[in-house]
Amino acid sequence: MATGRDEQRTGAPMGPEDERVERLLGELRQAELPPFYRERLLARLRGDAAGRTRAGLLRSPRLAWAVAAVAVAALAVVLARGGRQAPIAVPVAPQAEQVAVESEVVAPRIDPMLPQGNAVVGGGQVEIVAAITPPLEGAVIRLLVDEEDVTGLAEVTADYVMYTPGERFAEGEHVITIEIRDRAGNKIRDITWLFYTVDGHRAPDERV
């Protein structure tokens, strides 16, 4: 008498054909996940969550009102000071070389978001994202991947750097560097981090 899984549960006897199919299905082993599948998935989920938070903030009416309120307050302070010290403002043509961003800028923080430092990802899965806080206007930002300047191919804004390489990365160690300089070329902040790529997993976008 066969004692297959369904027979045990239902009590109904199984025929030989049922038994054979049951045995074949039982032989199927649980497929293992490929190396670093979970790590890569979690990194993607974290990157997606961070992107959504950022997009949500940019769309947030509250934030817009807060920015407007700060701008109005700042304008009021400037007008009040101007009224006391310089009643007539003389416009001066700005000279790019003389704009000293460095002295006015609080050195920002650069947070690598994707890939995270020392992360292991599939070679076709690389997306590079870093957040800059506070947002930095008027600075020169460069992105280097394995010492190659890819700034022109990246999306660079005042508060983030995002780059999706067009080609699959070779397996191994890779270095990302983000440099922030003022317009005079003075260093404001540099950051470098490493990640690793493994082969053996096809990227979803490569399947199409």
Add this chain to the structure above:
Amino acid sequence: MKPDFEELVARYDKRLVNVMYGLTGDYDDALDLAEEAFVSAMRAYDGFRGDADPFTWLYRIAVNVFKKRHRRQARRAALWRDHAEQDPPPSAEWRTPALDAVERERAAAVRAAVAGLREPYREAIVLRYMSDASYEEIAAVTRCSVGTVKSRIARGKAMLGRLLEGKV
């Protein structure tokens, strides 16, 4: 209490991949689909109240992702029909644990046969044998009665028997 989403990933990633593997018969597709399902699930997680079984909820999302992909592939296949050359299909079994050639061949035949079943039967068989779900869990996931689940499994197995006849 609702678990942290990353905890959900750690708890169910392998199970979801295996269920998707059963539905598609293709390991690479299964990995992609499970990943897409987790991304969609994370976006919807705020709306998940936590009173349903998380795997049931995840599974429904994954099946929706699978159906969407299936429709897209069907459209693409129609577009490609006139083209002479197509990429060879990727190997489904190369990453499974070291099986000998006969076992591998047999497993591939069984998986292909399962993937060839009509949807309600395939779903019931996959959940039962590749995810080790109880009849009650399958009934909750597929939104039907336990009796219907048992009937689908019995009929699914009968169909598999015919599909596999002379092959394994």
